Amino acid sequence: MLNGIEYIPLNPVTPGDALTRLSIALNRLQSERQRQVRAAVAKQNRDEAVVLAGALILIVGLIPISQVPNSGP
Numbered sequence: 001m002l003n004g005i006e007y008i009p010l011n012p013v014t015p016g017d018a019l020t021r022l023s024i025a026l027n028r029l030q031s032e033r034q035r036q037v038r039a040a041v042a043k044q045n046r047d048e049a050v051v052l053a054g055a056l057i058l059i060v061g062l063i064p065i066s067q068v069p070n071s072g073p
Contacts, residue, residue, distance in 0.1 A: 008025065010018040 006025070008018050008021045
């Protein structure tokens with residue numbers, strides 16, 4: 001039932017061993033979470049840059065069209 005579940009054995013005689021393992025495990029989880037957050041922020045920044053670049057290209061592309069003289073009667 002606990003296959004694949006990570007656990008830290010606790011020996012009441014030497015609880016310091018478990019606390020050390022727990023501290024290491026929590027630091028590892030915190031580092032992984034920080035890495036995930038940094039990756040998500042980097043992706044969001046890239047996505048925003050792509051949208052901004054697309055909008056800029058669209059605006060620059062519309063400038064020549066808006067400067068075409070009106071060939072009305």
